[in-house]
Amino acid sequence: MTQTTTVLVIGGGATGVGIVRDLALRGIDATLVDRGGLASGTSGRSHGLLHSGARYAEADPNGAKECIEENRILREIAGECIRDSGGLFVELPEDDSAYFDSKLDACRDLGIPATELTGTEARERVADLSDTVQRAFAVPDGVVYPSRLVAATAGDAVEHGATIHTHAPVEAMATTNGEDRRIQSVWVGGSVDDEIRAEIVVNATGAWAEHCAAMADVSVPMRPTKGVMVAVPYEGIEPVLNRCRPPADGDIIIPHDEQVILGTTSVAVDDPDEYATDAAEIELMFDECAAMVPALKGRSAVRPYWGVRPLYALDEDDRGTVDEGTGDARGISRDFTLLDHRADGVENFLTIVGGKLTTHRQMAAAVADQIADRLGVTTACRTAEQPLAAADDPAAIDALVDQFDARSPADEDVLTQPDHI
Numbered sequence: 001m002t003q004t005t006t007v008l009v010i011g012g013g014a015t016g017v018g019i020v021r022d023l024a025l026r027g028i029d030a031t032l033v034d035r036g037g038l039a040s041g042t043s044g045r046s047h048g049l050l051h052s053g054a055r056y057a058e059a060d061p062n063g064a065k066e067c068i069e070e071n072r073i074l075r076e077i078a079g080e081c082i083r084d085s086g087g088l089f090v091e092l093p094e095d096d097s098a099y100f101d102s103k104l105d106a107c108r109d110l111g112i113p114a115t116e117l118t119g120t121e122a123r124e125r126v127a128d129l130s131d132t133v134q135r136a137f138a139v140p141d142g143v144v145y146p147s148r149l150v151a152a153t154a155g156d157a158v159e160h161g162a163t164i165h166t167h168a169p170v171e172a173m174a175t176t177n178g179e180d181r182r183i184q185s186v187w188v189g190g191s192v193d194d195e196i197r198a199e200i201v202v203n204a205t206g207a208w209a210e211h212c213a214a215m216a217d218v219s220v221p222m223r224p225t226k227g228v229m230v231a232v233p234y235e236g237i238e239p240v241l242n243r244c245r246p247p248a249d250g251d252i253i254i255p256h257d258e259q260v261i262l263g264t265t266s267v268a269v270d271d272p273d274e275y276a277t278d279a280a281e282i283e284l285m286f287d288e289c290a291a292m293v294p295a296l297k298g299r300s301a302v303r304p305y306w307g308v309r310p311l312y313a314l315d316e317d318d319r320g321t322v323d324e325g326t327g328d329a330r331g332i333s334r335d336f337t338l339l340d341h342r343a344d345g346v347e348n349f350l351t352i353v354g355g356k357l358t359t360h361r362q363m364a365a366a367v368a369d370q371i372a373d374r375l376g377v378t379t380a381c382r383t384a385e386q387p388l389a390a391a392d393d394p395a396a397i398d399a400l401v402d403q404f405d406a407r408s409p410a411d412e413d414v415l416t417q418p419d420h421i
């Protein structure tokens, strides 16, 4: 029996759930499917930095502005999905002091609050910080718990009328023939095991966007890059620690309650589902992060994990961020791209790629604005003002995490355990 919906969103990471929440709040009927649990893609395998924008300030002011705007909004609406840790950018003797100065100036120009500290003042905030830290500046970085953010957003979407199916992979799409093709139906396996017909189909599958688009004979070239993160038992670090140097391996330490998450790297991969993982990558995180916090040396990893960035190849080419020689593909900009596939001859198909966890709400709003426009719906976006329904109750959020099978390596140490464990 065929199911119908106005908008079908494929992919239940932060972007996809953000889109169905936004649509639901505008009264637009929407269904989301994910091949696994929610957050089982990149969102649940990210580092979990709620960017203040400082990381991008000097090189990508637009990206930095998006981050500080969304940072402020998520603090208002996302309650216990966010930890207000603050962040420090620290300078070590081998770091370029001109880089520190230009980043600090850029933050101030962009309105990102930034307070310069001496090395001693920085160590008063983080006792274990290296004696060699010469100076630092404090910014409003924070921590996002991705499983919670995705589950709470999904729960809010359902409360406002959206339908969400987990373990429901899109396996095929049927399109009409001729010049103005349309996606007529989408075959969804697993828990749905049925055909879904929608007026508009959204590809929010992140690093898997190329494969998903190919089912409608549309080309969306992706250039995914993997990054390693390492969870380590460690207490006593309150702010996020960023090494103040151009983005490099192992330059961020994210604090959780009783662990820190060290990361990360950026290496091009061919397939977001199959890539090599190497113990040397884990060791590298200890070596690099111990430059900021020497006591990390000799600690053990309790949970190494890898994630894959959903980078759109054409944007990366524009930015010239890939070093063909080394395969290092660390772009300093993570802006997003919304593709309307009318340009490719498919009338009712959109793809959203790139972006960050921090900016997922803004990405979702861009998609929902376009859909509302097409459907003639004039209700404005409300996601920036309306808090997520369960946001202030960690137990309620964690019940949603279990309901949507959203437990992920990025934050499983902070989630309350289900009753049966």
Ligand SMILES: Cc1cc2nc3c(=O)[nH]c(=O)nc-3n(C[C@H](O)[C@H](O)[C@H](O)COP(=O)(O)OP(=O)(O)OC[C@H]3O[C@@H](n4cnc5c(N)ncnc54)[C@H](O)[C@@H]3O)c2cc1C
Pocket: 010, 011, 012, 013, 014, 015, 016, 033, 034, 035, 036, 037, 038, 039, 040, 041, 042, 043, 044, 045, 046, 047, 048, 049, 050, 051, 168, 169, 170, 171, 204, 205, 206, 207, 208, 212, 225, 226, 227, 228, 264, 265, 306, 307, 308, 309, 310, 354, 355, 356, 357, 358, 359
């Ligand atoms: C190493 C690393 C560190 C990062 N750190 C940060 C950070 O600190 N701060 C920050 O803001 N951002 C960070 N990011 C970026 C951020 O994690 C991503 O941009 C964001 O999570 C992408 O979300 P998404 O919803 O677009 O994609 P995803 O979360 O990958 O969601 C896509 C979903 O599509 C589903 N899917 C795929 N194919 C199908 C199919 N055929 N049918 C149904 N479903 C399908 C997948 O299961 C997946 O759940 C990091 C990324 C990486 C890789």
